[in-house]
Amino acid sequence: MKNLVKKYSYLSYQNNVLYANGVSIESSIRNIKTPFFVFLPKHFEDNYAHLKESLSKNIPNLMISYAAKANYLGSVLSAAKNVGMGVEVMSMFELKLAEKCGFTAKDIIFNGPAKTEEELKLSSELGIDRVNVDSINELKQIEKISEKSDKIQQITVRIHPNLSKETEKRMLIKKNSKLGIDFARAVKLYRYASESPFLEPLGVHVHVGTNIASHSFYEELLRFLDDYIKELEQNHRILIKEINLGGGLTSRSELESNGFSLEKLGSQITDTISNIDNKLIIFELGRYFVGDSFIAITKVLRTKKTWGRKWVFTDIGANSLIPMRYTNYGVLPMQDKGKGQYCRIGGPLCLPVDVLSNESVDFKIEEGDYLVILNCGAYTLSMSEQFGYPRPAVYELQESGLLKIIKSADNLETMVNEAFQFS
């Protein structure tokens, strides 16, 4: 428990009660129906400031963007916009969210392996330059759209890099995945774009994993990219102005507890990439920003013993905290009642995978207690399912310590009516 509190700089126990950002939320949560999420905007902003400061010590031209899919609550997108980040989107829905939030074309990066014609037309109308492409057919469709409007569309190619077998094994997105295009075939896309009067190569894009906290991965990737860019520039006369290193960093608390240094990442980039003064380095991170800037509050519904093990069942489950296998959620008691029996914590679903934490916990837990789930801001709200229960509400922690609602929970009656909508 102590180690977990140390990992999250904004958490502390005072008189055995959990404090976040120096304020106790214990009294405010008692009037709110559990389970619910809490957004910590101050921590989100702090994560950004820390990243920017650490990377810009070494990188001369830097663009930091927020990957909307990690959590597209309006409050999160607005916080990203207000601190000056760009935004990475992958669909019409996310494009519309970015527009509504006030991001302009120069702030937007448009990704996705199968963009529709409608999406590509809107992106062209908006004047988005950072369109990441990973197929020749999409490139040809973009060419037709820009020819019709007599424009030159800049394009970045999302490649899958050549990594060692060991590194490939550790990455979520592997060589044979549907995402990106192999680096050798990608050369054809660059050549096609450079020969078309309606297209112009802009950059190279790589995104191969999530929860990354490894300097050796970046060392390998950057060495590959430097050679690859030299090959494009010297042998094919294709000028690469931008290097998009994708997302993939794990949440800040996890990075720090793994000894990963953002400042070192910045110097790895400048030490490896030739001609860095003439290149824009882009990051489009999701988990790093939102992972640990959310907590969830859940109530213990039931406890039981089976096969010699104690189980604790909470009212939040895998339908809200997905995809659990990618995330190390931490669990802490709202009120520290001292040491208890080792137990595992599960959600309320009739699913064996509905287990909240990889590790057992050994603090005292009783039915009716409140627990706090940590590191739960990335790919939870944006991927959550109803699966038997309404999706939880979301609150924002204000500086006063009060909680302000920013998204309502699903309404049970509406859920029932929707099931019978056309019956």
Ligand SMILES: Cc1ncc(COP(=O)(O)O)c(C=O)c1O
């Ligand atoms: C193309 C692309 N960029 C960025 C991200 C953000 O990744 P992360 O949240 O791991 O930083 C994703 C996530 O799937 C992605 O697909």
